Each structure stands twice: as C-alpha cells, then as structure tokens.
Amino acid sequence: MKQIRSILFLSILLSLMLLPLQSMAAHHGVEGELNISEIVLGHLSDDYEWHIATYEGKTISIPLPIIVRSSATGSWTFCMPETLPKNFFFDGAHHGKIYEKMPDGTTTRPLDLSITKTVAQIWIVVFVLLGIFGYCTRWYKNKDEKSAAPRGFVGAMEMIVMTINDEVVKSSIGEKHYKRFAPYLLTVFFFILTANLIGLIPIFPGGANVTGNINITLFLAVCSMIAINLFGNKEYWKDIFWPNVPVLLKAPVPLMPVIELFGVFTKPFALMIRLFANMMAGHAVILSFTCVIFLGWSMGVGFGLGLNAFSIIMLLFMNCLELLVAFVQAYVFTLLSAVFIGLAHQEHEG
C-alpha cells in the first residue's frame, strides 16, 4: 500500500512539475488545454452512459437506461439519456446527476434508480461470477468423491475457494462458528476480486470504477459490520460495555466503553476506506500515466517521445501492480472481516 501511495505521490509531483510546461505550451496556443484532474475524476466517477471513445469531436458511448421517480408527481420515468423529460435535467453543479425542477421553481434530487455505468458494471460482475461458478459446479454434477480432483480452471477455482474457506475463514473465526459466515465471506472475496480485475480492463465490458466508489465499499463494510456485531457473543459485548480495566476508567465516566463503542464503528470504517482508497488510487495512477502521454505530445515531439516511453513502462508496471493489488485488497477485506468476526466469537480464555 505504501508503494501505491508513494507512486501516487510521485505522479502528482510529476504532474505538478510539468504544469508550468503545460501552461507554457497552452500559452503558445499549440493545442487545447488538458485538464488531467478533470479527465481522471471523470473516468473514475459514475455516469448515465458508458463512454468508450471520442473520435473527432464525436462521442462514442453506450447509452444506459434511466429510472427516476418524480418527487412532484410520484410517477416513474424509464428513458434513455437523450429522451429525458423536460422536468428533469443533468445538474452540472452536482456531478451531472439528474435533478428535478419542482413546480415552485426549486430543484430537488428525485429517487434515482438508473442503471448507471457503475451499476451496469456491477451486473457484469454478477453475471461473470454466476457464469464462472455455474461452469465450476457443473463439473461436480456427475462426480463423486471417488473421481479425481478437477484440473485446469475448475481446479484453480476449487483451490482458491478452499484456501479462502480454510486458511482465511476457518482459521480466523474458528472451527465452531465459521460455517455460518463462510458463504458471506467467500462471496465478498470473489465479488471484490472480480470487480477489481474487471475494473482493470480498459474498454467496454470493464474499466468502470466499482470498488473505488465509496458507496460500494460502504455497502460491503456495513454488511461486514452487521456480520460482526449481530452474532457477537456475550463475551464480546461485555468487553465493549464493561471491559476488564480499573473501575475508575469505566464507572463514573464511561471512558473505556465509549472508546470500545467507537471501535465498533471504526473497524468497518477502516475496511471501507482501505478498499476505496486503494482501488481509487490504482485507477487514478493508471489514468494519470495515460494522460501523461497526451500531455507530452501537446508539448512537442521531443517531450512526446520521452514521456511516451516513460508512461508506457510505468503503465505496464502499474497494471501488473494493480493485478496484485486487486487480489490483495479482496484478500485483506475478507481476512479482516473474518478476524473481526472471530474476535466477536472469542471463547473465554482459561
């Protein structure tokens, strides 16, 4: 993680260093100005259409269905971005999200269940996951325990599933309680892993930023929080509200209970921020290095060639690193969730 942060820092430093040059180039009026931070954020954020490329001023994109419920009338609207009714508009001040003009002249955010780019990407992840596991479980259909272990892809999936099940879930939660949580933790692992990996594909069926969106990690963290706290045993709650510390620390002023209670929320919060920041940063770095190519060419052939070579090498390196990070982050999220669940099921020592 430190590596990613340092690379992110380096890239920001680099872009800062190049900023005067860029403005100088713009000053000469060679090309239209490149706003790297806008490009990067634009690629990271959600959208009502799936942008693929812009070719000679024309935007090639896949339109996605919009589903909104009007706050004024309460009726549902299903449409495409081009055929949005007049009472709705894309509000540039609110990240281009759909807003509604109310009859009294004010604007509000309607209930928006549109299939946005991120939602579409989530469903692609869902279908990829179901396809992979459908394929794997079909192998097991006509087999019994006497047949040889699977080879190839099914064997690899079996190995990964059993590694997570045995080495992460079982060893963290314990033999007694792990069976109840194993399906959730395995699902979380494969969902995050698949979303991360598909997010690394630069064009259409992938590339959308799913796990680098705070809503997704928030949802996953809330799920983990529920899994941790809902099934916590008496020992766990006693440690929170009446921990084993000198009475003065908990009796008149409940200092330790407050800290412990705070910890209940900081644990999933850390899960949320860790996954979000790592995936977002990875995407941002890759996008930044891609932008450096265009930046270089906007400054002339010499800069273009030099920065091109540099960017391509760095892009290759970053993509390899991101492959690793995609796995590591899924693993870490699952492992820490399992460890926290295990802490909530600790038996009394001695």
Next chain:
Amino acid sequence: MENLPSILTPDFGLLFWMLIAFLVVLFCLTRFGFPVIIKMVDERKEYIDGSLSKAHEASERLAHIKQEGEALLQEAREQQAKIMKEAATTRDSIVGQAQEKAQEESARIISEAKKQIEMEKQSAIREIRAQVVELSVQIAEKVLSENLSSDKAQMALIDRLLDDVSQNESKA
C-alpha cells in the same frame, strides 16, 4: 458535498442496485456455488483419509497373514517330521516284534520236533529192545534151554549181554 468528487458522495440508486446485485450473488453462490465445491472437497478428503487408513490396515493384515502362513508351514513341517519319526519307530518295532515272534516260533517248532524225534526214538528203541529180548529169549530158549536154572537169572544175564551188545553197536 458539492466540493467532493462524485465517487465520495453517497448515491442511493447505487446502494440500492448494489444491495440487489450482492444479494443475488450471495443467494446463488450460497445455494449452488460454494457448498457444492466445499462439500465435494470435504468428501474427497474423507475418502482419501479413509482409503489411506484402509490401505494401512490391509498391508498390516497382509503382513500378519504372511507371518501366520509361515507359522502354519513351520508347524506342518514339524508335524510331518514327527509323523515320519513315529512311523519309523512303529515300523522298527513291528519288524522287531515279527522277528522275535518268528524266532520264538521256529525255536518252539524245532524243540517240539526234537522232542517228537526223541520220543519216536525212545519208543523205537524200546520196541526193538522188546523184540530183541523176545527173539533172544526164544533163541536162548532154543539154544540154552537146559543150562539155565531160573528164568530170572537167565533174564538178567540176557539183559547184560544185550546191553553189551547195544553198547557195542552204538560204539560201532
């Protein structure tokens, strides 16, 4: 909120679809995905463990059987040797007994034959002697009828003479 990038702002629609999608994945994989794989792996593990212990047992049993077979063979060999020895002694004893019996029998037959011969001889001698006496008496009656005063003295004389004669005969 407006200053934050959109990836950091909460979005209800996204959360809603994430919930639906995640529940679909969770439901499908929990029902049809993971349990199939985990169950199969556990069953396979159990089967392999069972097979290993079974193989262990079988090899142990085989070694046991081998040992048993060897012991049986050894015993059979011993039995055989014993029987052979017994047979040899029995044969020897039977042969010895038969020989003994045969010897006894032959000795008995020989002694009986000897006795018979002796008896025959005695009776023959006696008969001959009686005949000789009678003949001698008749001859002597005829030859020396007057010279003899009494029958008794004559008979004693004749006996003595005959003894001499028979002694002479046997000497001859």
